[in-house]
Amino acid sequence: MWIIRISLLSVLSFLFIVPVQAVTLPGPLVETDWLAAHRKEVVILDVRARPEKYTAKPVYRKDRKTGKKKLVAVGGHIPGAVLVNYKKIRATRTIDGRKVTRMLPERASFARVMQEAGVNQDSVIVITSAGEGNGDVTMATRLYWQLKYFDHPRVAILNGGLAQWLLDGRPVSFRPVKAKRGNWRGGPEHRELLALSDDVAAVMGKGKVQLVDTRPLSQYFGTWRKGYVYAKGHIPGAKPLPNELLTNPSLPARFLPVADMKVLAKELGIDPAGPMITYCNSGHLASGSWFIFHELMGNPKVSLYDGSMHQWTLEKRPVTALKLE
Numbered sequence: 001m002w003i004i005r006i007s008l009l010s011v012l013s014f015l016f017i018v019p020v021q022a023v024t025l026p027g028p029l030v031e032t033d034w035l036a037a038h039r040k041e042v043v044i045l046d047v048r049a050r051p052e053k054y055t056a057k058p059v060y061r062k063d064r065k066t067g068k069k070k071l072v073a074v075g076g077h078i079p080g081a082v083l084v085n086y087k088k089i090r091a092t093r094t095i096d097g098r099k100v101t102r103m104l105p106e107r108a109s110f111a112r113v114m115q116e117a118g119v120n121q122d123s124v125i126v127i128t129s130a131g132e133g134n135g136d137v138t139m140a141t142r143l144y145w146q147l148k149y150f151d152h153p154r155v156a157i158l159n160g161g162l163a164q165w166l167l168d169g170r171p172v173s174f175r176p177v178k179a180k181r182g183n184w185r186g187g188p189e190h191r192e193l194l195a196l197s198d199d200v201a202a203v204m205g206k207g208k209v210q211l212v213d214t215r216p217l218s219q220y221f222g223t224w225r226k227g228y229v230y231a232k233g234h235i236p237g238a239k240p241l242p243n244e245l246l247t248n249p250s251l252p253a254r255f256l257p258v259a260d261m262k263v264l265a266k267e268l269g270i271d272p273a274g275p276m277i278t279y280c281n282s283g284h285l286a287s288g289s290w291f292i293f294h295e296l297m298g299n300p301k302v303s304l305y306d307g308s309m310h311q312w313t314l315e316k317r318p319v320t321a322l323k324l325e
Helices: 002-017 032-040 107-116 134-149 161-167 197-203 216-219 259-268 286-296 309-312
Strands: 041-048 057-060 069-073 082-085 089-096 096-103 124-129 155-158 210-213 274-277 300-307
Touching: 032 161, 041 134, 069 161, 082 134, 096 309, 124 134, 124 161, 134 161, 134 286, 155 161, 197 210, 197 274, 197 300, 197 309, 274 286, 274 309, 286 300
Parallel strands: 041 082, 041 124, 124 155, 210 274, 274 300
Antiparallel strands: 057 069, 089 096
16 A cells, blocks of 8 residues: 555656646648637737737628628737737848848847747747738748747747638737747757858859749839839849749738649749749748748758848849840
8 A cells, every 4th residue: 555655646746747748839830720729828929010900900891792791901919919010020230331121130139029029938939910911921931930040940820810810700809918028049040041142142143052033023024123122123043933922812811732832833943842042122022932942841952031132232233134125
């Protein structure tokens, strides 16, 4: 009897000593049913460029033909989701005497934003966006890329974002969430995920590393440019993969199936399994194609040119543009 008591005490002690295992993410993307089941086990980061929508009401309109309510603008947030202002996760950095905007911030600066959002070193993170369009999705992928760069492995994106959550009839909150300050500091920087201007220049025109331009075709061909890009056209040898092809064109903006993306890439002359550098105007849209090739397709040879066309043209590097009559 004495032996049995000791054994029971040992078992009870073991149960109290063994730490509770964190929830396991099913992959880089999660669906609303998974998040609904594990909402209280993860840190939900709601990344927005328009913070006022975080507490606004969603807008519905009645379909004239069916009489059913149709979601036309998202509002509110998933209960417990912490607002992350997209404008605060990137920074202006001085490189070779030039001020380059919208860049990956220094570790300390990014850590402050994550800590204010309640992220801890061991947090399991799900990033969500408004999900109304492609630009929303790539805010989520940009934050995802930065977390991966700073060695945070336990992170996923909610496919379809808040728009999908609302369309699935799940609960929504309109009260701001004040997070308890976290202790996030990140880990070793994953330099292989980041391409610099000299990295791009070193592979340009050689054909061994694909340069993938994820901007609209009008910008790729040079019929117009963003104001912070100083020359029209694209990096010589780059192949276009317009960002609009990566997700549904309207709300909810969901990623296309991986099989479909592989077909699209090959049609545009891009090898999904080959080494590549993705870029856009500022490293925002290009994070979407990086996410698809690196994370969803599992290609480890993909990096993101952070400065993209903004830095490339600021440095007066060569561009190719369509010659119009």
